[in-house]
Amino acid sequence: MRILFIHQNFPGQFKHLAPTLASDPANEVVAMTINPSPVVEGVRIVRYPVTRGSTPSIHPWVGEIETKVIRGEAAYNAAIALRAEGFIPDIIIAHPGWGESLFVKEVWPDAKLGIYSEFFYVPQDADVGFDPEFLVEDGTNACRLRMKNVNNLLHFQIADAALSPTEWQRSVFPQPFRSKISVIHDGIDTNAVKPDAQVQLKFASGLALSRKDEVITFVNRNLEPYRGYHIFMRALPAILRARPNAIVLIVGSDSVSYGAKAPDGKKWRDIFFDEVKDELDLARVHFLGQIPYHLFIPLLQLSTLHVYLTYPFVLSWSMLEAMSAGCAIVASDTRPVQEAIVHDATGRLVDFFDPAALADEVIDLLGKPAERERLGVAAREFARSHYDLHSVCLPRQLAWVRALAGASDSDAGSVLSSDAGALSMPSAAFQNVL
Numbered sequence: 001m002r003i004l005f006i007h008q009n010f011p012g013q014f015k016h017l018a019p020t021l022a023s024d025p026a027n028e029v030v031a032m033t034i035n036p037s038p039v040v041e042g043v044r045i046v047r048y049p050v051t052r053g054s055t056p057s058i059h060p061w062v063g064e065i066e067t068k069v070i071r072g073e074a075a076y077n078a079a080i081a082l083r084a085e086g087f088i089p090d091i092i093i094a095h096p097g098w099g100e101s102l103f104v105k106e107v108w109p110d111a112k113l114g115i116y117s118e119f120f121y122v123p124q125d126a127d128v129g130f131d132p133e134f135l136v137e138d139g140t141n142a143c144r145l146r147m148k149n150v151n152n153l154l155h156f157q158i159a160d161a162a163l164s165p166t167e168w169q170r171s172v173f174p175q176p177f178r179s180k181i182s183v184i185h186d187g188i189d190t191n192a193v194k195p196d197a198q199v200q201l202k203f204a205s206g207l208a209l210s211r212k213d214e215v216i217t218f219v220n221r222n223l224e225p226y227r228g229y230h231i232f233m234r235a236l237p238a239i240l241r242a243r244p245n246a247i248v249l250i251v252g253s254d255s256v257s258y259g260a261k262a263p264d265g266k267k268w269r270d271i272f273f274d275e276v277k278d279e280l281d282l283a284r285v286h287f288l289g290q291i292p293y294h295l296f297i298p299l300l301q302l303s304t305l306h307v308y309l310t311y312p313f314v315l316s317w318s319m320l321e322a323m324s325a326g327c328a329i330v331a332s333d334t335r336p337v338q339e340a341i342v343h344d345a346t347g348r349l350v351d352f353f354d355p356a357a358l359a360d361e362v363i364d365l366l367g368k369p370a371e372r373e374r375l376g377v378a379a380r381e382f383a384r385s386h387y388d389l390h391s392v393c394l395p396r397q398l399a400w401v402r403a404l405a406g407a408s409d410s411d412a413g414s415v416l417s418s419d420a421g422a423l424s425m426p427s428a429a430f431q432n433v434l
Contacts, residue, residue, distance in 0.1 A: 001405060002087065004111070005031040006075060006094035006101045011040055013095060013116055013165075013186045016389055017397050018043055030087060032078055032100065034071065048078035048100075061140075061147040068099025068151050075100035079107040091405050096155045105158045114404045117162040117181050119314055120152055120173040121145040127226065127258070127311040131353075134225055134260065161404050163397070166315050168336035182400050186317070187393030188324050190384045192297065195326035195376070199301040207247075207286065209302055214245050214366060217303040217327075219318045220252035221290075223269040226259045227252075227316070228309020228332060233272040234355035235362065237279035242363045248285045249299060258313065300325035305365055305372065309352060310334055320387050323347075323379035328372035330361045340386070346379045 003021055005011070010033035011018050022029040022042030030044045031037065037045045051074070054067050089108055094101035095116040105113060121128065123142045129135060152173075162181040164170040170181045202208040209215060216239070220227040229252070240246060254269040262268045269287070291299065296318075300306065306327040308319040315336045322329055323340065329347035331337050341347040348365065350357045365372055387393060 001026065001091070002028045002089045003030070003401075004082075004087075004089040004092045004104075005029070005043070006033075006092065006104065007031070008034050008071070008095070008098040008100060010035075010037045010045070011043075013118075014093065015040075016187055016394055017093070017401070020394060020398065021401065028087075030082065030089070032075055032082075034074070034098075034100070046078055046082065048074045050074045061144055064148060065099075065150045068102065070099075072099040072102030076103040076107065079104055083107055091401065093401070093404075096151060096159075099151055102151070102154060112160045112404050113158055114161045114163065114400070115155055115159045117152075117164045117170070117173055117177075119169060121148050122172050125312065126172060127313045130311045131225060133230070136260070161400070163400065166336040166339055168312075168339060169314065182396075184396045184400060185320075185387050185393050187389030187397075188317070188320050188383055188387045189389045190324045190380070190387075191390070193300065193321050193324040195380065196298070196301040199298045201295070201298050201302055203286070203288075205286070209247065211302065211304075213247055213302075213304070214243060215302050215304045216246055216248045216362065216366075217299060217306045217322075218248070218250045218252075219296075219299075219306075219308075219322075220257075220316075222255045222257045223250070223252040223272075224256055224259060225268065226257070226311050226313060228311075228352060229268060230272045231309055231332075231352060231355050231358060232307055233276050235359040236285070237276055238356065238359035239362050240281055240284060242359075243366050246284065246304075246366065249288060249303075250286065251288050251291055251296070251299065253290050258311075297321075297325070300327055303327050305330065305362060307358070307362065308332070308337070309358075310337060311352075312336075315340075320383055323383040324387070326376040326380040328365055328375045329379060330358065330365065340382060341379075342382075345375075346382045347375055 005014055005018050007014060010031045018029060018031060019040050019042060021027050029042060030046060032046045032048055034048055034050065050070060052070060054063055054070065058066055089111045091112045091114065092104055093114045097118060101115065123145055128141060128145060156177040163184050164181050165185045167183050170178060170183050173181060197211055200210045218232050220229060223229040236248065254267040262271055300322050306322040306329045308322065308329060309332040310316065312334050319331065320340060329341060331341045331347055331349055332352040333349035334352055341349055343349040348361045350361050
């Protein structure tokens with residue numbers, strides 16, 4: 001089978017699926033990407049250059065779709081060149097979020113197209129308007145979001161099937177396309193991300209930590225409101241007062257992944273640190289920036305308690321990895337967190353907007369080692385039974401690929417939507433607490 005992957009930052013969410021498919025000698029696997037890609041064994045990487053920028057002073061509601069069309073044009077030109085070489089894919093698997101796959105069906109009309117449906121923007125009950133502290137409402141949000149979804153809507157017309165990593169992310173997509181979406185998570189390698197009672201870490205600053213230390217971890221790609229950084233920082237003074245031996249490790253850069261930039265050229269990290277710094281023992285609060293993955297796993301293994309907060313938005317891999325590592329977790333009571341953290345069964349849930357409640361839960365758990373152990377064991381079991389890469393997610397992804405290649409247009413989505421729905425169901429041990 002000939003398989004084409006399209007992802008701006010390949011392999012991205014396909015980092016396990018692509019090499020697995022490439023390991024089959026019966027498959028020819030090509031990946032198109034705009035950015036430099038790591039070598040993926042068996043996968044031919046084709047980069048497509050963007051030769052023009054967006055129009056200056058374009059209407060703000062259409063600027064984003066223009067950028068996506070520009071990228072789609074670049075990918076289209078690369079696809080034409082591939083076709084000229086004789087490459088005709090049987091299936092195309094794309095993350096459409098940046099527009100690159102908009103025109104691939106014009107090049108290969110007979111190829112089946114499966115897309116990664118990560119998020120559909122809605123004006124209520126999701127990220128937009130969730131946090132009143134940063135609410136900017138000029139009456140045009142619904143208009144702006146409608147235009148932001150143009151790329152999604154155009155892909156609905158050409159996609160044969162889709163993947164979403166959580167039930168909630170699937171739920172925000174409209175019908176009838178929602179029925180084509182299979183819920184299959186990208187997968188967590190629970191054999192690699194597991195507890196280690198002997199773990200130790202020594203940092204460049206000279207700080208050395210082991211499981212004997214009381215360590216609170218907080219992890220984001222970037223420290224920003226979407227991932228509750230402001231709430232965490234506001235809870236810290238009370239936590240550190242109550243737990244005089246606690247060490248806080250904060251992972252994340254000071255840029256922006258989601259939402260608006262901080263005002264006046266500032267950084268969100270600095271704004272909320274400055275708000276509470278006079279109330280903190282700064283010797284016990286460590287900003288680590290971004291860290292390589294080989295240090296991230298021992299950081300989770302080291303954690304006495306992990307805090308995860310998020311708007312109703314895309315669920316972070318880091319929370320599920322913390323579960324796999326056996327962390328006791330205090331998380332925000334927001335969707336899709338609720339699919340994995342069941343209050344008092346696989347972790348503790350708190351109101352996103354209540355720093356005092358967050359502090360109380362953290363302080364309570366830090367004082368109860370047996371309770372942390374119970375929650376950590378349950379969290380790992382949940383991660384293994386629902387999100388394990390090798391036994392759960394990857395087999396279902398491969399089944400989805402086979403269905404995409406061989407099933408009818410309706411079967412490719414609907415058959416696997418039914419199969420993959422089991423991912424969101426709790427194991428028998430947790431049925432009684434839902």
